[in-house]
Amino acid sequence: MVKRFLAQSMRRRTGLPSILMLLLVAAIIATIAWSLVKGFERERALRAQVEATSASMSEFGNMQRGVFEAVTGAHGYALKGDPRYLRRYNAGRETTENALETMANLPGPAEAGDRAAKMRELRETIDTHFRMIEIAVQLAQQGSTEEAQSWIAATDDYDRMTSIVALTQELEGEEAALLARDITAVEASAARTRPILLALLGSLFLFFLIGSWYALRTLRAERRAQAASAERAAREAADLLANELNHRVKNMFAIVQSIVGSTLRAESDTAMAAQKVGQRIQALSVAHDVSQGASTMSINALSELIERTLAPYEQDNRAILIDGPRVHLPRNLVTPLGLIIHELATNAVKYGAWSVEEGGTVKISWSLKGSPEMLKLTWQESGGPAPEEPDQTGFGSRMISTAARQLKAEVDQNWLETGLEVVISFELPAEEDDQ
Known part of the structure; x- marks a missing residue:
């Protein structure tokens, strides 16, 4: 009982460090996996912001081209009355409106400061500019070309255009700075992810080595147990075979003794008795072979x-x-x-x-x-x-x-x-x- 208790205690002490090692490896893998998930989420948000900033800068260019096209078309139509200028004016306005709407729907960074106020100011300036040149376009459409030209000459749009260009450049500069910052942040996040991935791979490899070591140790223990079991089974089989052989030898002696005794009592002729004894012992050998499956x-x-x-x-x-x-x-x-x-x-x-x-x-x-x-x-x-x-x-x-x-x-x-x-x-x- 004492030996069994000591053996069980030794097995428990041997197994405790193994369990602690497995728990440590599992904790390391869980921590690294959590860090990876957080890193991927942060990198995904940064990439989304980079895409939004790039889209905003692209729409700024579209807006500037739209305003330029609208102003050029309105002036050309007021001066010459050519419908092609009117189509150019309408296309420019549509391009500008689409660009402003797209920029309004794009997510802006929280650190953009007064970006929303500047966007509102830019929108109001463009709307005012378009209302002024719309009057000239309407006068030209009514056939009042001279009045349209006079209106354009009277309403000096230089300050408005300058304000539009200044606001646009300022917003573009801010977007470019944010874009550069976000790109740097994405690259830094990717750089931090690499060592985490390497640490995860190293932990997995360590876990694989530990698992392989335990598997090999278990396999060796199983083989030793199988060898011991096979040896025990062989000993038992040998003992059984020895007992069976002993039992059969005793039986054979008893049967031979019975054959000889009964034959000699029944036969007075010694030669005939010897012949019958030999025949019966030979038959006994055949019967033994038959019972053992060794008979031909x-x-x-x-x-x-x-x-x-x-x-x-x-x-x-x-x-x-x-x-x-x-x-x-x-x-x-x-x-x-x-x-x-x-x-x-x-x-x-x-x-x-x-x-x-x-x-x-x-x-x-x-x-x-x-x-x-x-x-x-x-x-x-x-x-x-x-x-x-x-x-x-x-x-x-x-x-x-x-x-x-x-x-x-x-x-x-x-x-x-x-x-x-x-x-x-x-x-x-x-x-x-x-x-």
Whole structure:
């Protein structure tokens, strides 16, 4: 208990720095990501302001050209009455109005000072200028060319034009200064973003290295665990194999002893007894191969498997009854079923119906029913000593259980007064599933 507590405490202390490192890397990445988002938002606002300032400067140029076109057209129309000048006048006014409306809708910087007041003053000056020259245009349209010329000469527009040009240049200068400042700010923001991106990439790379280190460490631990598990499984398999070998050797000795003893008692002729002993031991070897799947003989039927497995046990003082329909036995079922029959026969010789001198009988019968087909095989002993259910499970019983799992079978053992009864039930696979 103390060792387990210490091991758990050590694992917790080992894991704490790892968790703290992961949290630190996550915090660094979150901070850098937040800085990037804020930087991108600031840069986007600056770029929007740069675009607005550029658009304002472009519209200032359009407005100046519009005013010049309108004044030139109005003067030409008043002097000559040529309609082409009138179209030039109207086009100039339209260009000016569009430029003023566009500039009014563009967002202006908060630091522009009295930009709005100057824009209003510029608009009022242009409107006044257009109202004055509109009178000359209307007089010319009415045919009063001399009055139109007199009106133009009387209304000196030099001061208004000078005021328009001055206001326009002043606003353009302010916009140019703002544009230069915003461009510088955008470049500075981009310059600040580069190291942040590099820091983010470095943090991600660090996180990748840490994750890779943890993954490698986990992989090594898993491999060590798998190796330990495989080694443990190999030891268990070796122990099982050794126990099975020991069990089979003991059984073989008991069966050989039974074969020799019963043959010598039944035969007075020594030569004939020796011949029968040799034949029965040879049959025992064949039955062992069949039960282990090592036989070169082709087993195609259940009756054939039972006959070959029980051949060594046939003696005059023993009865073997086999009854059942012909059943094709798939190859993958031969070994586990042969192992069960061989084990039951061995137990019958050692403890059951065949352990007595006379009258011991073993009946093996089977039947098929249902779809898919279910095979029910019954091993029934009689004529021997009354069986007793063992207090604990022996190695032979565990072997039968293991073989039954391979068959996916249910095994019921009944210790009746007449003798042991074992019922084995399992499903026969379809022929196309026979491997």
